[in-house]
Amino acid sequence: MKKRNFRQFIENNRWLKQVPNSLTICNSLCGFGAILYTLYVYDSVRTPENVLEISAWIIMFAMVFDMLDGFTARIFKAASMQGLQMDSLSDMTTFGVAPAVIVAVMAHVIRRHELATYQYLIVWAFCAVYIAGAALRLARYNVHAMLEKKSGEKFTGLPSPGAAAAVCSLVIFYSMKHGEIKQVVKFLPLYTGVLGILMISNIPYPHMGKWLLSVRRNKRRMLVVLAALIFAAIQLKLALVIAVNLYIISGPLVAFGIRLGILPPPPMHPVDPEDEPELTTE
Numbered sequence: 001m002k003k004r005n006f007r008q009f010i011e012n013n014r015w016l017k018q019v020p021n022s023l024t025i026c027n028s029l030c031g032f033g034a035i036l037y038t039l040y041v042y043d044s045v046r047t048p049e050n051v052l053e054i055s056a057w058i059i060m061f062a063m064v065f066d067m068l069d070g071f072t073a074r075i076f077k078a079a080s081m082q083g084l085q086m087d088s089l090s091d092m093t094t095f096g097v098a099p100a101v102i103v104a105v106m107a108h109v110i111r112r113h114e115l116a117t118y119q120y121l122i123v124w125a126f127c128a129v130y131i132a133g134a135a136l137r138l139a140r141y142n143v144h145a146m147l148e149k150k151s152g153e154k155f156t157g158l159p160s161p162g163a164a165a166a167v168c169s170l171v172i173f174y175s176m177k178h179g180e181i182k183q184v185v186k187f188l189p190l191y192t193g194v195l196g197i198l199m200i201s202n203i204p205y206p207h208m209g210k211w212l213l214s215v216r217r218n219k220r221r222m223l224v225v226l227a228a229l230i231f232a233a234i235q236l237k238l239a240l241v242i243a244v245n246l247y248i249i250s251g252p253l254v255a256f257g258i259r260l261g262i263l264p265p266p267p268m269h270p271v272d273p274e275d276e277p278e279l280t281t282e
Contacts, residue, residue: 019072019076020069020070020072020073020076020079020083021069021082021083021086023065023068023069023072024065024069024083024086024087024090025086025090026062026065027062027065027066027069027087027090027091027094028089028090028093028094030058030059030061030062030065030094031059031062031090031093031094031095031097031098032093032098033058034055034056034058034059034062034094034098034101034102035055035097035098035101037051037054037055037058038051038052038055038098038101038102038105039105041105041106041109042109048106048109048110049174049175050175052102052105052106052171052174052175053171053172053174053175055098055102055171056102056167056168056169056171056172057168057172059094059095059098059099059102059164059168060165060168060172062094062095063161063164063165066087066090066091066094066095066161069083069087070087081146084142084145084146085142088138088139088141088142091134091138091160091161092134092135092138092160094164095134095160095161095163095164096130096131096134096135096138096160096164097131097134098164099130099163099164099167099168099192100127100128100130100131100192101127102167102168102171103123103126103127103130103167103171103188103189103192104123104124104127104189106171106174106185106188107120107123107185107188107189108120108123110185111185111186122189123189125193126189126190126192126193126196127189127192127193129192129193129196129197130163130167130192130193130195130196131196132196133163133195133196133197133198133199133200134160134163134196134199136199136200137157137158137159137160137199137200138160140200156202156203156204156205157198157199157200157201157202157203157205158195158198158199158201158203158205158248158251159199159205160199162205162244162247162248163195163196163198163199163248165244166191166195166244166245166248167188167191167192167195169240169241169244169245170184170188170191170241170245171184171188172237172240172241173237173238173240173241174188175237176237176238195248198248198251198252203251203252203254203255204251204254204255205247205250205251206247206250228243
């Protein structure tokens with residue numbers, strides 16, 4: 001009875017169908033804002049560390065919109081082919097172009113007196129690999145989602161939000177300016193290129209949304225999440241960089257363990273949905 005009333009409420013309020021697309025637009029605006037704010041790094045009034053950290057947090061905040069648009073599309077029965085395309089275009093801006101811009105500008109500003117012209121070209125090449133990887137991954141996702149509507153517990157290749165989170169977590173970590181943290185700037189471009197390759201790889205990655213939803217049914221996962229929350233309350237930036245990059249490293253390690261026969265191959269559908277696409281509307 002409650003489901004029927006909820007369905008009637010949605011049908012009587014057609015404006016709810018626009019909520020997912022509105023959230024997707026907010027996602028893309030966050031990416032646009034992060035790119036524009038990064039350019040303030042050339043303003044002498046602001047410190048580079050502060051500007052880059054804020055830009056990174058804007059991208060991290062965009063992930064909230066990225067999660068909510070798919071969730072509301074299912075709740076309000078508003079998923080559509082247009083929404084699918086909009087989601088990937090927004091992800092390309094926010095999780096593809098924006099992180100690469102931050103890395104390129106960061107290398108230019110922080111190490112401008114250390115890098116020769118050819119070294120800048122290498123940095124740009126790594127950023128280009130990242131952008132190309134994001135574009136190829138999102139295009140592959142769109143094609144698979146249009147061909148068949150199936151979901152799985154794992155992704156094939158690193159999800160673009162995860163790659164962006166890896167870049168942003170290290171940028172935020174750099175802003176702490178403790179000890180040798182400034183060394184982050186030296187290897188971040190290379191790491192960015194590696195993330196681009198991971199996005200188009202066949203390495204399986206856990207679906208963190210479904211993993212978190214299963215926490216209530218799994219005591220071990222509940223303890224892990226509880227410990228992570230306590231750590232984050234004490235050292236938010238350090239907890240962020242550790243959690244995100246452990247997720248990045250887990251993919252190759254698990255794949256290596258499966259290849260050696262140490263770990264069993266996971267049950268996984270060949271399609272790699274970023275969400276649970278439902279391509280038909282009411």
